[in-house]
Amino acid sequence: MTTAPGIQDTTAASLDALAADAATGALSSERGIVYLSAGHVVHAESALTPDLGTLLTRSGALAPDGWWEAVDHAGVQHRVARRLVDSGRLSAGALELCHLGALFDAAYFVLAHGGRPRRFRAGAAHWLGTVRPVPVATVVRESARRRELLHRIWPEPDIDTAPLARVPDAGATGLPVRRSRILDQVDGVRTATEIAAALGCRTYHTLVELRRLAAGGLVVPAAPGAPPAKAGSGRPAAAQVDPDTALLRRLRDALEAL
Amino acid sequence: MANLETSLKECLSSIDGATAAALVDYTSGMALGTLGGSKNFNLEVAAAGNTDVVRSKLRTMEHLGLKEEIEDILITLNTQYHLIRLLKGRSGNGLFLYLVLESSRANLAMARHQLRRIEAELDV
Numbered sequence: 001m002t003t004a005p006g007i008q009d010t011t012a013a014s015l016d017a018l019a020a021d022a023a024t025g026a027l028s029s030e031r032g033i034v035y036l037s038a039g040h041v042v043h044a045e046s047a048l049t050p051d052l053g054t055l056l057t058r059s060g061a062l063a064p065d066g067w068w069e070a071v072d073h074a075g076v077q078h079r080v081a082r083r084l085v086d087s088g089r090l091s092a093g094a095l096e097l098c099h100l101g102a103l104f105d106a107a108y109f110v111l112a113h114g115g116r117p118r119r120f121r122a123g124a125a126h127w128l129g130t131v132r133p134v135p136v137a138t139v140v141r142e143s144a145r146r147r148e149l150l151h152r153i154w155p156e157p158d159i160d161t162a163p164l165a166r167v168p169d170a171g172a173t174g175l176p177v178r179r180s181r182i183l184d185q186v187d188g189v190r191t192a193t194e195i196a197a198a199l200g201c202r203t204y205h206t207l208v209e210l211r212r213l214a215a216g217g218l219v220v221p222a223a224p225g226a227p228p229a230k231a232g233s234g235r236p237a238a239a240q241v242d243p244d245t246a247l248l249r250r251l252r253d254a255l256e257a258l
Numbered sequence: 259m260a261n262l263e264t265s266l267k268e269c270l271s272s273i274d275g276a277t278a279a280a281l282v283d284y285t286s287g288m289a290l291g292t293l294g295g296s297k298n299f300n301l302e303v304a305a306a307g308n309t310d311v312v313r314s315k316l317r318t319m320e321h322l323g324l325k326e327e328i329e330d331i332l333i334t335l336n337t338q339y340h341l342i343r344l345l346k347g348r349s350g351n352g353l354f355l356y357l358v359l360e361s362s363r364a365n366l367a368m369a370r371h372q373l374r375r376i377e378a379e380l381d382v
Contacts, residue, residue, distance in 0.1 A: 091260070091261075091380065092260065092261035093260055093261050093262050093380040096261055096262045097281075097290060097353065100290050101283070104288065132261075132262065145287075145288075145306075146286055146288075149286070174320075174321065176316070176320055204285075205285040205286065208285050
């Protein structure tokens with residue numbers, strides 16, 4: 001089942017090698033799985049990002065019953081995507097857009113943190129079926145571009161994985177609607193992934209807003225063991241973060257960025 | 259019920275003067291689909307850059323307290339028009355269609371009308 005030749009030092013290098021071999025199968029890494037068909041990426045999944053079903057049903061593009069009907073009837077044949085479109089529940093364009101959104105969201109996490117590949121299961125296919133294959137090079141390049149974009153907004157990667165807390169007494173008026181909706185979910189306990197899941201929103205898109213909130217001095221990684229604050233209270237426990245440390249860190253980053 | 263590819267093809271074939279089209283996610287700046295463009299006109303760079311235009315305008319409107327929605331944004335160059343149309347559909351939240359037109363061959367009113375129709379067919 002496992003083939004060693006596909007496995008390189010990094011997930012990105014493994015994907016490149018598998019693409020060169022026009023491989024079909026599933027490459028798993030610490031943070032998720034990338035499905036390939038004839039050397040192209042057809043799907044990606046990560047525990048850190050909401051899946052396609054969640055995105056489609058939470059956005060209202062599809063009723064949950066419709067999603068599960070397609071999974072029940074076409075999952076075994078790996079034709080769930082086809083069934084969603086053929087049954088008239090979803091237009092091909094809407095499915096492609098949502099699927100690409102989920103694919104690149106998961107791929108970012110699979111590739112972004114220098115994740116190491118675990119194994120490649122040759123021939124494995126996802127039950128969703130093929131929607132719109134993407135070249136491996138495009139996925140790798142886009143993940144790198146996304147990483148740079150986050151870095152430019154705010155260069156502290158802790159925000160992506162740590163439980164997050166609001167900064168006490170930081171003024172949060174005049175925020176764009178989506179950013180303030182995300183700020184309302186920051187409670188000293190939840191991570192970016194959990195906030196994205198609560199809102200039914202792609203995790204990367206949530207990270208963009210969270211890093212902007214961090215750059216604006218409104219959100220910091222929660223101190224370990226700090227008591228959770230109530231969501232939306234705007235006044236987390238004062239012990240949770242030391243504002244001086246946060247300020248110094250922001251100053252240091254701003255100076256380094258010069 | 260068109261898919262991404264046919265919608266972009268239709269942009270170029272049915273809109274006079276259109277030379278390039280892209281469908282862009284304006285949070286990540288990623289082009290989910292592109293058609294046209296050339297060595298001298300990198301659509302992915304244009305897509306990423308124009309997300310800043312869209313975000314900036316949305317932010318300005320929020321500052322001004324305008325409760326309206328952007329239908330489209332027009333940028334006129336010496337020989338080109340760049341037309342940005344924000345998609346409003348259910349799953350289209352956060353996307354825009356970006357169209358490059360040769361101004362000598364384009365009919366702006368018609369281009370806007372056609373883009374609206376293509377958006378409806380994409381049914382996002």
